[in-house]
Amino acid sequence: MGVQSTNIVCRSDRPGETAFRCGETVNGSVVVTIDGHKSHKFSSMLLKVRVQAKTEWEENDTNYSETQDLFRLDLPLRSATTGETSLPPGQHQLPFSFPLPERLPHTMKYHEAKVVFLLKARLKSSSMWSWDGAQEVKLRILPQRDLSQCFDLAAPLKMLREDKWTMWNGNPGEFSVTVAKQGYVAGETIDLWIDASDGVYTELAQLDGHVKLKRLVVAREGKKNYNEERTSIATVKPGKAASAWHRIQLTVPEDEITMDDLALCRIISVTYYVKVKAL
Incomplete structure (x- = not known):
């Protein structure tokens, strides 16, 4: 009982890819399907936005890593129709919108060094006997640099x-x-x-x-x-x-x-x- 499926859908002006430039606004929805016959209540519904730099290495047969948050944002989610955190059975759209900062590195991966752009949907049920909802997607930040003022x-x-x-x-x-x-x-x-x-x-x-x-x-x-x-x-x-x-x-x-x-x-x-x- 509870969350049957959770998906994150982003709208992009670039056909075929979910990619954005610094300063652009990211729009989309978390699509949630509730099963059963009764409304399902959540104690929290969040979209976590993270842009992170990560490095990984091995030392003395032990793996290590370091992470730096370059941009982080936690957005509360609500139903597009009711504005509530209690959802009846069926499919629901939980819209979100946020601007990217004007200055961010582009997403990339070179060997064990990388910059990632993640959206994480976390829907926590009020009842410990019900399923929670969780989904994570990776997006791209496109390379962009204006040298006209340099x-x-x-x-x-x-x-x-x-x-x-x-x-x-x-x-x-x-x-x-x-x-x-x-x-x-x-x-x-x-x-x-x-x-x-x-x-x-x-x-x-x-x-x-x-x-x-x-x-x-x-x-x-x-x-x-x-x-x-x-x-x-x-x-x-x-x-x-x-x-x-x-x-x-x-x-x-x-x-x-x-x-x-x-x-x-x-x-x-x-x-x-x-x-x-x-x-």
Whole structure:
């Protein structure tokens, strides 16, 4: 007797997916079906909204985890028709609506570091002999970053590669790499210019090197330890023609975005860098 089924239904303007951007309003309903022949009374009906950053790690054969709440909200639920917490047999809509904050990380998962957006419906029956209702769904927060006001990221950046010997890789000599600006968004093309002597261009081509855009994810593991995960997300091999090494273009893949605001999330950071390597 009591709750036969509980489902969470969200309405989204994006067909085929329940995804939202920061600042948007999440609308939906908890759909509850009550069985039996009498009204069912609940002591509490809540929708718990959680956006959480989580890290997991293993130490001395023991699994550990850390969670940081980035956004939390508990919404009381009421019947859309009666406004009560006592529901007669049949199917009922318990509507909800709440705005997302203007600043939140997007949902993501990189190895053992992740950001999740959860809705948890909890319907607690007044009688200990009746079934409670519970349901949990995961939603997406879409990547979004406006760099129009980040004036410092619009400035070009020049990096110098010094002439040094290495045991493992070739040594083409000294050259510099210049990017037109320091901030890019998903789908945008990064233009790089390599400034070097003719001999260095020839050496880079002969060594058949590559240029990579890499993602660096740093996840906190406990109070003092940090795990770094470096992943290549775009690679260009200019080839064996010296002229191909003058200008190189890398495209930032979709859904890539930095997460480097420690005031917002203290246990996970996501940043990017470019690596020029002569093999």
